[in-house]
Amino acid sequence: MNQNMTELNELIEITRDGQHFYQHAMAEVKDVELQHLFRDMAQAKTHIIQALSVKVAAHQEQPAQGGTLAGKLREMYADTKARLGDTDAVYVDQLDQTEERILAAFEDALTNAEPDVRALLAIELPKIRACHERMHRLNHGGQR
Template sequence: MAHNMSQLNELIEITRDGQHFYQHAMEAVKDVELQHLFRDLAQAKTHVIQALSVKVAANQEQPAQGGTTAGKLREVYADTKARLSDPDAVYVDQLDQAEERILGAFEDALKTAEPDVRALLAIELPKLRACHARIHALNHRDEGR
């Protein structure tokens, strides 16, 4: 069970990266619709983090409180790139990639998790897929034209 709690804490950290990145991007973009979308997606991440944290705490473990270095580096990269081109497009693209990282981590964890953790991940995964679909569609909206 300790492995599963460690795995859940890693997922909390990766999801928190996404949450922080959305909050950061929300302040960096000027487009009001993007700000609203980013707020909604940050909130979705908050709900996932809470669900995972409850499971970790229920197993007498301490839920992860921070994010990852990779997540912070992605924000710094996006900030730098945004100064050189269209900030809205840069943040949408980088958030799309962050969503892919989160989704991949959850799907990988689902393969090795014990049944009770797998059940929790199965509940949270559709929420993450929906977040990914929203930002991915926005990021690739002009490709079909």
């Protein structure tokens, strides 16, 4: 597998971490507006995963099917921390940090990518930034 496809698969895994975490958090929070937001964010991640997977498959490679250990550990940490405090606030904070991780990974990948992969990342990056901004504003006292 060439370096660009390996990098895309890593982005798929990191994005899938976010998708799974939003789906999990949606079931854990009580606030209906947060549930709707988390559903929307999980769907946004699904669309990004699909776009990256199509590119990997177009290069006759197998798209990543799972997430990362770091993503699972963050989810477990949030579950534990939520039992000790404000569940909604804990998940918002941890999902904000997950968005930071996803954004950083996409920005890093953009710097080393070949032109066709760079074009795909340039299309997906505004979606990643929008998700990041939305969670960051929410976590730091903004609106949903």
